[in-house]
Amino acid sequence: MDRPLQGNGSSQRCCSYRTLKSWLPILSWLPEYKLKYLQMDLLAGLTVGLTTVPQALAYAEVAGLPVQYGLYSAFMGGFIYTLLGTSKDVTLGPTAIMSLLCFSVVGEEPQRAVLLSLLCGVIQATMALLRLGFLLDFISYPVIKGFTCAAAVTIGFGQVKNILGIQDVPHQFFLEVYYTFHKIPEARVGDVVLGLVCLALLITLMLMKSHPGSENRSVGSRFARKLVWTVATMRNALVVVAATIVAYSWEAYGHHVFTLTGHTAQGLPAFSPPPTSDTTSNGTIVSFKEIVEDFGGGLAVIPLMGLLESIAIAKAFASQNNYRIDANQELLAIGVTNIMGSFVSAYPVTGSFGRTAVNSQTGVCTPAGGVITSVIVLLSLAFLMPAFYYIPKASLAAVIICAVAPMVDYRVVIEMWRIHRLDLLPFLATFLLSFWQVQYGIIGGVAVSGALLLYTMARPKIKVSDHGVLVMELGNGLSFPAVEHLNHIIHSQALQTIPARSVVLDCHHVSIIDYTVISELRDLMRHFKLKKVKLMFSGLQPSILKVLLKADLEGFSYADSLEEALLMESVSLLSDEDPK
Known part of the structure; x- marks a missing residue:
């Protein structure tokens, strides 16, 4: 017996009663009408x-x-x-x-x-x-x-x-x-x-x-x-x-x-x-x-x-x-x-x-x-x-x-002021511009919302703490708009100090990374090597670790957790101080 063509299954699914019901929802409720x-x-x-x-x-x-x-x-x-x-x-x-x-x-x-x-x-x-x-x-x-x-x-x-x-x-x-x-x-x-x-x-x-x-x-x-x-x-x-x-x-x-x-x-x-x-x-x-x-x-x-x-x-x-x-x-x-x-x-x-x-x-x-x-x-x-x-x-x-x-919901203004005041900016931009032209109000509001979103991406929260080495905890994803901000923080607080300091980047919140970031990290690691200090990563998610390993960064080191990274760094410091 001849085998059916492979395309038949796809055609049958495309033309099935289930597919027809998804396009005509009336077929789902009409047979059960009372x-x-x-x-x-x-x-x-x-x-x-x-x-x-x-x-x-x-x-x-x-x-x-x-x-x-x-x-x-x-x-x-x-x-x-x-x-x-x-x-x-x-x-x-x-x-x-x-x-x-x-x-x-x-x-x-x-x-x-x-x-x-x-x-x-x-x-x-x-x-x-x-x-x-x-x-x-x-x-x-x-x-x-x-x-x-x-x-x-x-x-x-x-x-x-x-x-x-x-x-x-x-x-x-x-x-x-x-x-x-x-x-x-x-x-x-x-x-x-x-x-x-x-x-x-x-x-x-x-x-x-x-x-x-x-x-x-x-x-x-x-x-x-x-x-x-x-x-x-x-x-x-x-x-x-x-x-x-x-x-x-x-x-x-x-x-x-x-x-x-x-x-x-x-x-x-x-x-x-x-x-x-x-x-x-x-x-x-x-x-x-x-x-x-x-x-x-x-x-x-x-x-x-x-x-x-x-x-x-x-x-x-x-x-x-x-x-x-x-x-x-x-x-x-x-x-x-x-x-x-x-x-x-x-x-x-x-x-x-x-x-x-x-x-x-x-x-x-x-x-x-x-x-x-x-x-x-x-x-x-x-x-x-x-x-x-x-x-x-x-x-x-x-x-x-x-x-x-x-x-006209005045209560929403009170709530935005109480919960997140920055949201009043797109609200007011939309509200005021709409009196000029309705389209301009919507476009203006979307533009202000977009600018706030981009600002958040470009200026992620970076929590800096001192544990003998500097620990910098990244608040969210790391993508190309944030590179310059991260670069500035690391240079001003670690590489340009006297003496230069080692840094642990706590990345457990980071879920995205792109090529621009990889390129900047490569440059940063070169500066750390010249200053004879270290840049270590901790808490990397598997998908991020996979990308960084593929990038083959010179001197790349990482730990599964912040505690492990601090322990490795303290051992490294002790070995550097050993007179032998």
Whole structure:
């Protein structure tokens, strides 16, 4: 019987059902789906859907786009994530941070926002296929916190003009602050009153949800708590609907008291490829290459921040609910969502912390809850768009302000000051630069974090102690940036003293070494020989010892422990003093 080709095993593994399940996680949970799961997923999907619709409309305002683009961006994620996602809780859609980033890159141009979604999706999916998720590890926690705090302040203050009902305020943050205060006399009383009432209602409902009251086991008490929780969870939808009814009532009597959202495109978006060119107001055609050049650093920042936000949320809820996620599969899910979203006029999306929390708290069992949410968004697009005309901008502004307010986390500054003050440098760099340009804030924060990391590598801690001979304990890895610092310490404290002194290098913390270090050690050992003193190594890990032995350093000597090295050195000193 002929033997099978060796490649068949590899091909079978590549095309096996197990491999298919790793690429399509739905195949893992769908065969075990139960009626109970369906009930919980329907409830969660409905609840999240009623939260998503008003938030999507509001976030489109932050992105500088017509409000329907928020809904265009809110439904594709539910379908794609059900197929590709590995978290039962995560919901993909427009968020405050991604909306702000989108506005900073494309301004108020919907066509470019849609093309940006396609390009971001391609970058994210490519990163997933190449397993490049580790790149997110280079964005430190202080940078993330600095960015989210600055974004929350920028987004929140950007909505003050809608609360006041004033027009023609620039979008650049510092100019926005100036002109908002400058135009306060132009504020419309109706918008101010409605906006403040909406804010008060939202804050009250939020506090009621976080403080449900005493635990009482009676049926009436449990029902009351459940009712309060439901109303508080759907607070955004309820407040926007109530504000819309109020605005419609005034408009019906001919009183234009509030600033309204205005006309929106009705119906579902056409399924078509995003435009790869643009036409300016004077008829000039802008090519794809020129558009990409205009995007600039946004093409790096937006995909990375989208991935970072989504994966951080997925990991947080996976830990909370005792399951695991696949980070690279999450990258693929969000990348494919942005690619497919661009075909229905969506701008870049990511995981939403607020809506994911609602999803989890409602008891969702599988990612299928996202399908229900997406259906609600589609129904809103199909049938409710005429009603969105009467949504007051002040009510949407109140929704956004309440959504981003918890992102301003002042406690993290206190913790960094108490635990590790140097971390305040990347935090402050990110926070302050983000008010100038969001991209510059992230890039600046990463640069400062990188500089601190490189400084740590270039200036490792070296503990010097005197045991008859000098003992120098290296605090961490020994790589080429640290060579000059080590050289300076050894020369100043051992070779340039009178008389010169022998040195034991305690290397039990050293786990890496490179050729530059070997070259410098060779030179140091030559200087020690000229001074007629010794350089000895102790506590070398096997991998480091192997490299040093291969280097064949002249006069190289080592001991397994510091105590053994000191004993060998003391014996050597005694033999040197022997008159024989």
